[in-house]
Amino acid sequence: MMSTDSSARAEQPVVLADGLAKAYGEVRALQGVSFSIPAGSVVGFLGPNGAGKTTAIKILTGSLAADAGRASICGYDVERDAQAARASIGYLPENNPLYPEMRVDRFLRFAWEAQRTDGQSETREQAIERVVEATGLAMVFRRAIGNCSKGYRQRVGFAQALLHDPPLLILDEPTNGLDPLQVVEIRELIRQLGRTKTVLLTTHVLPEVEALADRVVLIHQGRKVADDSLDRLSAAGEGRLIQLSVQAPPAALEAVLQGFGAEIVQLRPGAFGSADSTRALLRVERFDAAQLAALSQAVQEAGLALLELAPHAGGLESLFQGLDRHAPVGEEAVQ
Amino acid sequence: MKRALLLARRECAAAFDSPIAYVVLATLPVLTALFFFVLGGFFAEGRADLRSFFALLPLVLILIAPAITMRMWAEERRSGTEELLFSYPFRVRDLVLGKWLGALALLALALLATGLVPLTVAWLGPLDWGPVWGGYLGALLLGGACLAAGLFLSALTSNQIVAWLLGVLLLAALNLPSLLLPFVPVSSGTARVLLAVDLRERFQGLARGVLAFGDLAYFLGFTALFLCLMGLVLENRRFR
Ligand SMILES: Nc1ncnc2c1ncn2[C@@H]1O[C@H](COP(=O)(O)OP(=O)(O)O)[C@@H](O)[C@H]1O
Ligand SMILES: [Mg+2]
Numbered sequence: 035m036m037s038t039d040s041s042a043r044a045e046q047p048v049v050l051a052d053g054l055a056k057a058y059g060e061v062r063a064l065q066g067v068s069f070s071i072p073a074g075s076v077v078g079f080l081g082p083n084g085a086g087k088t089t090a091i092k093i094l095t096g097s098l099a100a101d102a103g104r105a106s107i108c109g110y111d112v113e114r115d116a117q118a119a120r121a122s123i124g125y126l127p128e129n130n131p132l133y134p135e136m137r138v139d140r141f142l143r144f145a146w147e148a149q150r151t152d153g154q155s156e157t158r159e160q161a162i163e164r165v166v167e168a169t170g171l172a173m174v175f176r177r178a179i180g181n182c183s184k185g186y187r188q189r190v191g192f193a194q195a196l197l198h199d200p201p202l203l204i205l206d207e208p209t210n211g212l213d214p215l216q217v218v219e220i221r222e223l224i225r226q227l228g229r230t231k232t233v234l235l236t237t238h239v240l241p242e243v244e245a246l247a248d249r250v251v252l253i254h255q256g257r258k259v260a261d262d263s264l265d266r267l268s269a270a271g272e273g274r275l276i277q278l279s280v281q282a283p284p285a286a287l288e289a290v291l292q293g294f295g296a297e298i299v300q301l302r303p304g305a306f307g308s309a310d311s312t313r314a315l316l317r318v319e320r321f322d323a324a325q326l327a328a329l330s331q332a333v334q335e336a337g338l339a340l341l342e343l344a345p346h347a348g349g350l351e352s353l354f355q356g357l358d359r360h361a362p363v364g365e366e367a368v369q
Numbered sequence: 370m371k372r373a374l375l376l377a378r379r380e381c382a383a384a385f386d387s388p389i390a391y392v393v394l395a396t397l398p399v400l401t402a403l404f405f406f407v408l409g410g411f412f413a414e415g416r417a418d419l420r421s422f423f424a425l426l427p428l429v430l431i432l433i434a435p436a437i438t439m440r441m442w443a444e445e446r447r448s449g450t451e452e453l454l455f456s457y458p459f460r461v462r463d464l465v466l467g468k469w470l471g472a473l474a475l476l477a478l479a480l481l482a483t484g485l486v487p488l489t490v491a492w493l494g495p496l497d498w499g500p501v502w503g504g505y506l507g508a509l510l511l512g513g514a515c516l517a518a519g520l521f522l523s524a525l526t527s528n529q530i531v532a533w534l535l536g537v538l539l540l541a542a543l544n545l546p547s548l549l550l551p552f553v554p555v556s557s558g559t560a561r562v563l564l565a566v567d568l569r570e571r572f573q574g575l576a577r578g579v580l581a582f583g584d585l586a587y588f589l590g591f592t593a594l595f596l597c598l599m600g601l602v603l604e605n606r607r608f609r
Contacts, residue, residue, distance in 0.1 A: 058609060097455040099607040117458045125456045131449030135386035147375045148457040178386075194453075 046109040048073050048122075048202050048232040049094065053103035056089050063089040065256040066103065071249075073201070076228040078247030078264075079236040080354065086256040087236040088128050091206050094234075095125050108201060121151050124195030124231075128206040130188055134180025138171060138190055141179060145194040154198070165193040169223065185216035192223060203227060205235040209242060221245055240354050250350065252300075259302040260315075260353060267299075267350045274321035279305035279313040279342035280333055287312045290336045294329065300353065305341060315346060315353070372459055376467025380441060381474050390475060393437055397479040400429045402486050419496075422486055423504040423576035427544055427569040430508075430515050433479070435536025437472050438519030439529045442599075446527040455606075465520075465600045469592075472516040473509070480508055500578040507575025510588040511568060515540055517595035524602040543568045 049071040056064040064086045071077050079087050092098035094105055096116050105112045110119040133141060142165070146158045156164070166172055169189040174182045179190055188208070195203060208224060209217045224246055227233060237243060243250050243264070250267060252260035260267065276296075280287050284301050291298055291314065300315035318325055326343060333340050384390035404425040445451040454464070487501050518539055523532040546563035547570040555563075564570045571584045 092452075095456045097452055097607065098609065117460075120456060120458045123456070125453075127449065127452040127456070129449055131451075131453055133383065133450055134448075135383060140382070144375070144379050145457070148372065148454075148459065151458070 046106070047071055048108055049105070049234060051090070051094065051103065051105045054090060054093055054100050054105060055102040056086075056093065056098065056100050063256055064093075064100075067253060067256070067258050068103075069251050069258060069261055071232060071234060073232050075249055076224075076233040076235070076247050078243035078250045079234060079253065080240065080243050080250050081236075081238065081253040083238050085238075085253045087238075087253060088206055089256075090253070091128075091204055091234075091236060095123055095127075095204060096120050121149065121198070122200055122202055124198065124200040124203045126191045126195050126203075126205045126208055128236075129210070130191040132179045132187060132190060135178060137176055137178050138182070139175050141190065142166075142193060142197065146197045149198045151198070156199075161197050161199075164199075165196045168196060168226075169193045184212060185219065188212060188216070188220055189223075192220075192227075196227070201232060203231050203233045203235075205233065207236055207238070209237075240351060244350070252350075252353065254302060255304075257302060260300045262299065264350065267353065274318055275299065275346035276316045276318055276321070276326075276329070277313065277342060277344050277346040278316060278329065278333070279311060279340075281308070281311050281339035281341055283310060284312045286336070286338060287314055287333075290332055290338065291316065294332055296329075311341060313342075321345065370463075370466075372463040373466040373470060376459070376463065377470035377474060380468060380471025384437070384471075384475050387440075389436065389440065393433055393475060393479050394482055396436075397429060397433050398482040398485055400432075401426060401483050402489075404429070405486055419487055419490060419501055419504060420576075423507070424569075424573065426483075426504075426508055426576075427511060427572050430512060431537055431540040431544060434476070434512060434515035434540065435519040435522070435533045437475050438468075438516055438523050439533040439536065440523070441468050441472065441520055442523040443526050443529045443532045447529075451606075461600045461603050464603060465596050468520055468599075469513070469517060469596060472520065473513055476512045476516060477509065480505060480512070500576065503578035503580070504576040507572050507584075510575065510585070510592075511572045514568065514588045514591040514595070517592040517599070521595045521599040521602065524599050540568070546570065547573075 047070040049069075051070070052068050054064050054067045055062075067086070067090060079090070081087050089098065093100045094107065094112060096112050096119060099113070106115075107119040108122040110122065112119045136144070139162070142162050143158060146161055154161075166175060169192050171186065171189050171193055174186050174190075179187060182190065192208075195205075205224065209220050212220060221242075224233065224235065228246065233246075235242075235246065247264055249263050250260070251258060278287075284303050288298070288301060297317040298314060299317050301312065302314075303309065303312055305311040305313035316329075330340055330343055333343075381390075384393075401422060405419075405422045408425075442451070445454060459467075487496065487498075490496050491498075515536075519532070519536040522535040522539065523529075525535070526532050543566060546560075546567040550560050550563065565587075571587050574581050574584045
């Protein structure tokens with residue numbers, strides 16, 4: 035690889051997703067999701083079950099083709115440069131699928147060979163030694179995977195993802211189904227890995243993001259509804275938050291707010307169980323009667339019916355809990 | 370090719386980690402020997418040749434070939450490991466060839482085990498080994514074709530039993546013309562067409578030691594067709 039090429043890649047975000055959309059028949063699992071992840075960050079992909087997290091992950095890892103939109107990993111397009119993109123990812127799929135009859139050591143050898151690329155600095159046995167050390171697998175090294183405890187199986191899943199020392203780790207619900215002690219252990223492992231790698235992890239539980247991530251991408255019903263650093267989302271900090279709902283589609287409200295100078299933290303369709311309404315969360319500099327009056331006037335001048343205009347306590351928890359769990363008409367209900 | 374061989378090795382090892390390999394390795398020799406010595410009338414005829422052995426082999430393969438391939442995709446899909454496999458930098462042709470070569474290696478082992486039959490016959494009387502080698506070469510070609518079809522069907526479902534049944538049905542259908550035509554009055558044109566796709570009929574030529582281009586092309590084409598179809602199914606998996 036030429037040096038100009040690699041330095042250009044180094045400046046690329048590790049993950050770049052642009053307008054990803056995917057429908058399974060009638061179910062619109064992703065409806066235009068964009069985000070980018072710079073090198074070195076730990077990003078939590080948060081959303082209730084059925085939000086579309088796994089669908090997005092499968093597009094990034096190449097096992098699913100998007101209906102629309104583009105994605106790249108370390109500058110490699112997931113469609114056109116599929117091999118190179120995949121080689122940059124260490125992937126722990128949802129539910130950690132493994133071959134139960136295979137022994138841990140044999141599986142790791144297979145996984146290393148399967149992911150082998152030219153110009154590797156480590157031999158197979160060196161790589162295996164490194165990941166066994168990193169994930170604490172020595173105890174079960176020669177055991178059949180199916181005979182390992184769930185916690186150890188999870189570590190095997192991590193180990194195969196780390197074999198090629200990839201710059202990016204994608205972990206789909208890495209602690210789902212583990213007991214509390216195992217959750218603590220696996221989170222510690224992720225924290226360690228996050229020091230040297232870019233990590234994208236998905237979860238449907240809030241504490242996971244709070245424990246691990248420095249940025250959160252909140253997705254709901256196939257749309258991104260918030261994307262910010264954990265600090266900014268959690269602290270009432272700089273500025274104040276206002277929640278605003280109107281009886282109009284998101285685009286109409288966005289047009290009004292753009293002229294207003296307020297930062298849109300969240301904008302999503304569906305308020306009060308109505309499909310053709312929109313709820314927005316705004317960050318404003320000042321928070322006083324004049325500000326509220328100006329907002330309500332702007333909305334009404336644009337001819338939008340105002341449903342709600344209130345201060346918002348802020349915090350990721352209220353954002354997450356406030357998600358409309360009743361799917362708008364015409365979309366699949368969220369479990 | 371390296372990755373295909375890697376996958377083939379894993380498939381073989383996986384078969385030996387499950388009962389499948391042992392069942393196949395036991396069943397193929399036992400069934401063929403049983404058919405040959407007991408039902409095939411070997412002792413009644415008192416001739417030291419293997420004609421009826423090779424006449425029966427395609428029928429045994431109807432059951433055995435889909436048993437080898439039934440889990441190869443269906444189980445990956447059911448357990449979700451295909452997600453892992455697809456995330457590794459395999460190309461579709463590595464996956465297709467790897468699975469097929471793994472299945473073929475297992476079948477070759479089972480065929481090796483049936484070698485007891487010709488050895489027994491050679492011990493009982495003078496055996497002309499020429500047609501035996503031809504028969505085994507033909508059996509590999511026929512088996513490779515059956516395995517390709519079985520793998521394709523396995524890629525269509527997440528249920529091993531369904532994959533096996535579909536395989537048995539397809540292979541049985543492709544053996545029917547040569548079995549039934551003697552008893553069914555059809556025009557000779559129809560019969561020719563039906564026999565042209567009949568696996569057993571094609572195989573008999575090879576088993577007699579006649580290496581006809583048509584038969585060879587049929588088996589290779591059949592295999593290539595189903596391997597390509599399997600590749601298409603895998604490609605399309607990404608467009609759910
Ligand atoms: N293979 C599939 N066929 C049909 N619908 C699917 C399939 N996979 C996921 N879905 C649906 O797509 C939506 C998003 O699913 P998913 O991406 O798995 O969400 P998450 O990982 O956030 O729980 C859900 O409504 C789910 O039921
Ligand atoms: Mg999921």
